Amino acid sequence: MEGEEIEQYTSSKSRYNNNRHGSDGYARPPPAHSIYGEIDAEVLGYFKNVEETLDNPAFETAEELRSFVDAVYEEVEGNELVLVTDPSCAIIVEKLLRISDGFQLRVFGDRISGRSVELFSHQWGSHVCQTLLTLSADAITKEVNDPDTDMKDDDSQKEGEQQELRSMQQLVLDMCQDIKPELGALISQQYASHPIRVLLCLLAGKRVDEEGADRGRFRSKKSGKYRQAHNSNGLGKRSGKDNAPPKVPQSFTIMLRELISDLATKSSDTEMRVFAVSKVASPVLQLLLEMEQSFNDKEGEKIIAALLDRILWDVATGKDTDASVVAQRTSWFETMIRDQGGSRLLQVILKVAPASVHNKLYEKHLKGKLAKYSQHPLANFVVQTLVSTARSQEQFTDMCQELQSSFGPLLKNNKHGVIRSVVEASAKLNTQQTQVIKWLREAFGIESDEDQKLFVLCLMRMTRIENVRDLSDKEKSDTRAFHLQGSLIMQDIMKMNEGHNKHIVTSFLSQKPDTTLPWCFSPQASRAFEAMLASEYVGGKVKKKIIKNLQGHYVQIAKDKFGSHILDRIWAVAEINVKEQIVAELLKRERELAEHPMGKCVLWTVRIELYKRRHDEWVEREKGLEKKKELFKDILGDGFAAGGKPNKKRKH
Incomplete structure (x- = not known):
């Protein structure tokens, strides 16, 4: 919606605010x-x-x-x-x-x-x-x-x-x-x-x-x-147990439904569309739509459909027979996707909308425009959500065909979120993985085998190969230049099968150990490091080589708030002989570790006291855990961490 139509909606919003906030005295700021x-x-x-x-x-x-x-x-x-x-x-x-x-x-x-x-x-x-x-x-x-x-009675109150x-x-x-x-x-x-x-x-x-x-x-x-x-x-302040x-x-559920129903049915179309692009009202609509999953009956679905119709011009139940209605809906969608509040509301709609509405929004309003929208400072977030919520492999493939030539411009213009959403969806839907890795390599300018060795550094820095080729060893090990989106993309690639993640893994192993060691102490890089160790698609021999490169640094890693998590992950995948080497290294500086908050936790994880006093029992225990993890691998996956407990998620 452009020109006169935008002005029309702006003036409608102004008239609405004047009418509702003026005469009744309630909604005007006092x-x-x-x-x-x-x-x-x-x-x-x-x-x-x-x-x-x-x-x-x-x-x-x-x-x-x-x-x-x-x-x-x-x-x-x-x-x-x-x-x-x-x-x-x-x-x-x-x-x-x-x-x-x-x-x-x-x-x-x-x-x-x-x-x-x-x-x-x-x-x-x-x-x-x-x-x-x-x-x-x-x-x-x-x-x-x-x-x-x-x-129940209370001494401070009168009985009446x-x-x-x-x-x-x-x-x-x-x-x-x-x-x-x-x-x-x-x-x-x-x-x-x-x-x-x-x-x-x-x-x-x-x-x-x-x-x-x-x-x-x-x-x-x-x-x-x-x-x-x-x-x-x-x-x-509440304790953790009070966060349930x-x-x-x-009666609360009934009241919530009444409020949503009243808002959806009693507000005029103009009012609802003003709400959709309002920085104040749009978050309320987003919240209401996120609660849609609570209404899994037919009546609830009708209420949500009515709400979506008011917001998006009969997108849920309307028919596309009237050309003027289709034109108005398209213009309104163009306005919403470029508006701060409207674009966020569209993201929520794509997440919670039924498949029929999701597909209609894609087919009628987004298909053929993804490359253009992905470059817009606000609309690109809608594209990210659309890709992440693709309802089928076929639909995702269609989206990829539009976006494949955009990886380079997206990288240049720092629209990394769109690239990440494509990689994430590819790993989740198990499709287009060969093509996605190819598009990444092309975006970074990687062509020769020598460039391939620097693939992981390009990814973690989210920059082209020419900006990495001439870096010194010291500059390559500087994790401060690493990018959060690069780390997230690498974590998603580790969820792809070995034929696709090998490009990143071999590049990582091509780096000198002194270059990759600082990864253990970086908030972004440590998560990518963990993802390699945790991935079921990274072979055991590769993991052994990664772990071997850390030998001699386990005490330093154990004392770091990020490195200690990596050591936990190593302990979960290492064989008994590797665990022996790790414990022997930690034992030499046990007192130093025992006085350190992170080191103390690591000593407990490796059962240092049992290792010292009853070594044979320690060996049998660790071998038993290995057998148990192998037995339940199909059930528990890579979440089965040291001590037989799932790894707790931690924030970046």
Whole structure:
């Protein structure tokens, strides 16, 4: 969509925002100060003292902490709405919520109930609501496990109040009822979008991790920096065992379906398309579509189809008989794929859409344009997702035919993600592997046998052969020049059969041991190194040679946070005589390793104490593990690591 049509959609978006955010007063960003009046000076002073106590807690028992929180809630009763919408007090309320138990969270939630729309769309109140919803997951899980938990008595509450206090489940459902009529306006509102995302995750039974990899989905960068500056992140941190998805009642699933259905059916086509390219609303639509897998019945499929139709101009159920509709849909797709929010939404659609919709998007809107889109700064991510989600070998082959001549330009223009997606899909679908390796070699300019020896260095640096030929040995061993995408591509190549990964493996073995040793200490290169050792398609003789080149350096490797993982992998594939050599080398500097955090773990892995005291038993144990791994190889694959336990995944 270009020219006048883009202007038309831009003006539609402006009119929509003016209409929905102006007259009702709900979705318009409020002023920074509280919308419920000024805070009494005495209450403000008390609350500042509360913050000092929260920042420097001196509670000796859990009962003391609980009594303190109860006292604070009692003192500020009636001022909750003023506090949560005040810039200086809202962050203190969040800190207080993070040390509150389930009953106290319910008390607070009950006091601000009925004001969800105003608070969601308030600059400070939205953060408090978001924190309350995030913390409510554990309370809801307890209520599901023990339905009578909300009736248990509490010494700090009056008997009459206990019977009236709603459960956390009911508070959340009531909150949903509050926002349902204004959901379309709220998802496009700057401050309301984030708490709505948390609410949707809670309804779907998904744990919200505001500090993990998905923190950008639930907290803006500005919000994260503000919370960190005001010492809010450290309070109420959860242990690993609390990261399991929360249990939710059936009523939550029903409510989630109602919200999606209302949004899909009651929003106009123009509104939905404005949402699709909105930086604020598009992430909410992405989240809703990712929850599509929860709706595996016919009614749920109809809801999702209606949502996709509104976003993509009847792409799910519409027919291609009307030429004007086809032209409008094509123009709209062109707009979406070049838009930041729209392109991300298309990525999610390609991942979750049924095969019929996925194939239609490819055939009608992407086929024949992959080379062009792969060079676009935003559209190339859609191409990556399309290739990664190819539904058949035949479909992937068609995509490869379009992209084969693009490997060189993609490498030149740093669009490495498209290349990686092709390699990954080729390994996963077990097709086009010979051609993919050929296209890689051509992109790097590798022609002669001498150039072939440098293939692995070109790949890890994601650069052409002319930039590698004249490097000194010292420069070749510099892993700081290695590229993350190069490492990922090499890991994918190791999932191809021996006839295809041999080009990389032989190139690796052509390097001097001093050149490849630094790989063990690099975050990118170490993962590629591990992939060679772990691959079932790399022969045993090759692995022996790789391991032999590390002899004399095992202590250094064991003390490195990346190298220690490589040593674990070596231990999982090495034969008994090689293990003897490794342990003998480690034993010479046992005390040094025992005082090192990584070295200590390696000593435990190789069972150093058993080796020293009962050597014969150690030998029998390791031989038994080898037999066991061989016996269960077909079942456990290469995940069967030292000690008979699967290797834990680690992040780059």
